[in-house]
Amino acid sequence: xxxxxxxxxxxxxxxxxxxxxxxxxxxxxxxxxxxxxxxxxxxxxxxxxxxxxxxxxxxxxxxxxxxxxxxxxxxxxxxxxxxxxxxxxxxxxxxxxxxxxxxxxxxxxxxxx
Amino acid sequence: xxxxxxxxxxxxxxxxxxxxxxxxxxxxxxxxxxxxxxxxxxxxxxxxxxxxxxxxxxxxxxxxxxxxxxxxxxxxxxxxxxxxxxxxxxxxxxxxxxxxxxxxxxxxxxx
Numbered sequence: 001x002x003x004x005x006x007x008x009x010x011x012x013x014x015x016x017x018x019x020x021x022x023x024x025x026x027x028x029x030x031x032x033x034x035x036x037x038x039x040x041x042x043x044x045x046x047x048x049x050x051x052x053x054x055x056x057x058x059x060x061x062x063x064x065x066x067x068x069x070x071x072x073x074x075x076x077x078x079x080x081x082x083x084x085x086x087x088x089x090x091x092x093x094x095x096x097x098x099x100x101x102x103x104x105x106x107x108x109x110x111x112x113x
Numbered sequence: 114x115x116x117x118x119x120x121x122x123x124x125x126x127x128x129x130x131x132x133x134x135x136x137x138x139x140x141x142x143x144x145x146x147x148x149x150x151x152x153x154x155x156x157x158x159x160x161x162x163x164x165x166x167x168x169x170x171x172x173x174x175x176x177x178x179x180x181x182x183x184x185x186x187x188x189x190x191x192x193x194x195x196x197x198x199x200x201x202x203x204x205x206x207x208x209x210x211x212x213x214x215x216x217x218x219x220x221x222x223x224x
Contacts, residue, residue: 033211042117042204042214043158056211088156092212101148102212104158 006105021076021108025093032074035090086112119215134190134218136205147188148206195222
């Protein structure tokens with residue numbers, strides 16, 4: 001039990017719609033990272049939040065945005081959904097220090113039709 | 114640039130065999146961390162081990178062992194006497210600022 005919870009677990013959206021995914025981080029963790037994992041691939045880093053600000057970003061377009069709240073929970077928003085956005089979205093919480101391990105939630109499976 | 118390569122896409126072994134999962138990484142940073150995660154069918158990534166760039170000591174934890182060699186930029190993972198429950202996808206990851214994952218190796222252990 002890592003303590004990282006994500007909601008919803010599954011979601012089906014239509015191309016062009018917007019979606020919000022949620023993540024509650026593990027108690028005591030101040031950093032949240034989001035990853036996109038397409039079928040058969042490794043997780044791809046989307047962005048990281050620390051103290052409610054974006055602290056690093058991978059190679060994803062601006063229609064991928066996020067928020068971190070004072071309680072360190074987080075949201076991932078994706079606008080103008082495309083078919084290729086279909087994937088497992090993973091949230092990870094950790095401490096900000098470089099060497100700490102990240103603990104992952106069970107993910108949200110997003111299907112865009 | 115950071116990059117992690119797991120050249121083995123799939124490995125299949127029979128129970129009780131030993132198996133080694135390879136991981137090669139690239140980074141220009143001198144301080145970095147390497148990780149292995151296990152992803153069972155449920156989807157959640159399970160942390161297995163962390164190693165920092167200044168500690169090349171190998172580690173053993175039960176049936177699991179890790180071999181970190183800076184000279185070859187490798188961080189290989191060995192499972193001794195594999196079991197069916199070891200079947201999963203295993204990811205190697207490199208963290209300099211953010212964490213970058215390899216493509217994963219799907220391990221199937223047959224009874």
